[in-house]
Amino acid sequence: GQQVMQIPQYQHVQEGEDFTTYCNSSTTLSNIQWYKQRPGGHPVFLIQLVKSGEVKKQKRLTFQFGEAKKNSSLHITATQTTDVGTYFCARSGGGADGLTFGKGTHLIIQP
Amino acid sequence: NAGVMQNPRHLVRRRGQEARLRCSPMKGHSHVYWYRQLPEEGLKFMVYLQKENIIDESGMPKERFSAEFPKEGPSILRIQQVVRGDSAAYFCASSPPNGRDEQYFGPGTRLTVT
Numbered sequence: 517g518q519q520v521m522q523i524p525q526y527q528h529v530q531e532g533e534d535f536t537t538y539c540n541s542s543t544t545l546s547n548i549q550w551y552k553q554r555p556g557g558h559p560v561f562l563i564q565l566v567k568s569g570e571v572k573k574q575k576r577l578t579f580q581f582g583e584a585k586k587n588s589s590l591h592i593t594a595t596q597t598t599d600v601g602t603y604f605c606a607r608s609g610g611g612a613d614g615l616t617f618g619k620g621t622h623l624i625i626q627p
Numbered sequence: 628n629a630g631v632m633q634n635p636r637h638l639v640r641r642r643g644q645e646a647r648l649r650c651s652p653m654k655g656h657s658h659v660y661w662y663r664q665l666p667e668e669g670l671k672f673m674v675y676l677q678k679e680n681i682i683d684e685s686g687m688p689k690e691r692f693s694a695e696f697p698k699e700g701p702s703i704l705r706i707q708q709v710v711r712g713d714s715a716a717y718f719c720a721s722s723p724p725n726g727r728d729e730q731y732f733g734p735g736t737r738l739t740v741t
């Protein structure tokens with residue numbers, strides 16, 4: 517399958533600081549999805565981006581899809597302890613019918 | 628409206644035994660996906676099924692692993708003669724039949740092979 521690369525793997529922030537994770541592909545993506553997984557939990561769908569240059573917001577979360585549809589980012593403003601978890605990007609249509617996930621960015625928040 | 632259900636939540640098997648993992652999709656969903664997650668790793672696609680049909684099993688190991696989604700009852704992921712390397716979290720996801728891509732995940736089955 518065609519991979520998606522996520523950076524950073526781990527991010528430590530102080531509560532109240534911002535957080536950004538990046539997702540990159542060497543090939544053009546038809547769409548990109550973002551999921552959040554709490555420690556010990558299961559992935560929860562956050563959003564899907566489809567259009568070039570698309571920007572979507574969910575409260576303190578801002579999702580962007582690059583103009584070339586090869587990269588995406590998730591930005592969290594003023595992190596809270598409830599934001600702790602691993603954030604995954606995932607692509608569909610990469611050769612298999614299932615989703616191809618990045619390895620995730622683990623967000624660790626220090627109070 | 629119940630979400631995706633998986634059981635058991637935790638399963639311990641000795642090497643050589645069989646593991647059976649069950650998944651009931653969300654009501655109204657007809658597409659089921661199985662993923663495997665190793666510690667500190669992302670999820671790896673294994674198989675995609677619709678009722679009575681395996682649509683894509685490109686992510687399934689060639690041996691010992693099988694999956695089904697019968698007309699009645701849950702989807703089953705079966706692992707025969709388990710080995711220590713099979714220890715992982717196995718997640719099932721379902722999606723609606725309307726062409727939307729987002730998937731809804733169950734709580735997972737944590738398989739430990741001793």
